[in-house]
Amino acid sequence: MDYETFANAPITEALIDINVELPDDIEISHLSLLHERIKDRFPEKQQRVSFRADFNLSPKEPTTVIPTASKPDGLRFRSPIENKIVQARKDGFTFNKLKPYENWKIFSAEARDLWNMYKDIAKPNKVTKIGLRYINRIELPFPLQDFKEYILTIPEIAPTLPQGMAHFFMQLLIPNQKIEAMATITETMEPSSDISRFPLIFDIDVWQQKLYTDNYDRIWDEFEKLRAFKNEIFLESLTEKAKEMFR
């Protein structure tokens, strides 16, 4: 299916994420073999570290988060020129493309190529979850009379209350039973001192938690379905006036 593509699409980051279970004997050092294959395109290599934190909760004191432990969980290979990142972790693979985003064909082809290399090296026992996430930044012009001039998936205040909103964070989980997927839609705004604009972050994460133990090529058919679901959420949430800003 063809979708309208926007010359000034508001995408600031797109990522394809594949969660896996690796054999016990695969260590982070194995994953660096991937870098040997791609270091011409992704010259920077960094260790990824996962952090653990304790919540310090007390009825008398403010809640605090205390970092308690950190451990390496994989590697990150970066292309600073093209703003692309490959993450090879013990729990999965992620390909991130930061702004400027070109199109799905180029993005998914490169992700697939990189995944195939990761798969050959890490030999996953199974794929446990796949996800496709697009983070958009929509600079709404001020003064703004009504969000619904631009975006239709928004928090709603009772009409008898003051309609001004200083800040918000909204997260929705929407199931799509037809493709056995979920969408996590997150919207918030960047705190800004510039009163002439309203930077809205519109984050669409569509994912499927399903086990694949062989023929991993099937996941790319599922990514096409996830993409259609993501596009539906994006296009149906925006008004013509908003779309006009991106054309």
Place this chain on the structure above:
Amino acid sequence: MTCANLSLSKKSYPSFATQITTHDRAQGKDSLIVSTTYEHLMTYTLMPITRERANPKTNFYRLKIEWERDTITSSFVIQAAMHPAYQQIIGMGEAAIPLILDEIQTKPSHWFWALGAITGENPVPPQDRGKLQKMAEAWINWGRKNGYIK
């Protein structure tokens, strides 16, 4: 807006914790705005003590902090295990097992009493008793065999 009919299988739904961890997969500045705001929201949501107690994970970490704070200078295992917070962790039952196993994977400590009390098992071979690292390894293997560690 109406509530959706959620009839997918239960495993399709993430816990809050899963949602938090997914945020670090994204790398850009805008994803940082989302995750920072989300963390603030989580902290704000967890602040009421009743909500915290309803969540096994936050309940466990609250009790763990209390236990560690009060027993940090104690080298007596029995004294530490008799602490009310430690006893409350035992009282959490099976819900505490994966959380304790997660703890001993990071830092072997005196959690073996609690694991034994909850599970009724002792996978530590006699020759390894008293050796913290070996005891932790025995329990971690037990956790893997019994599906508490993936």
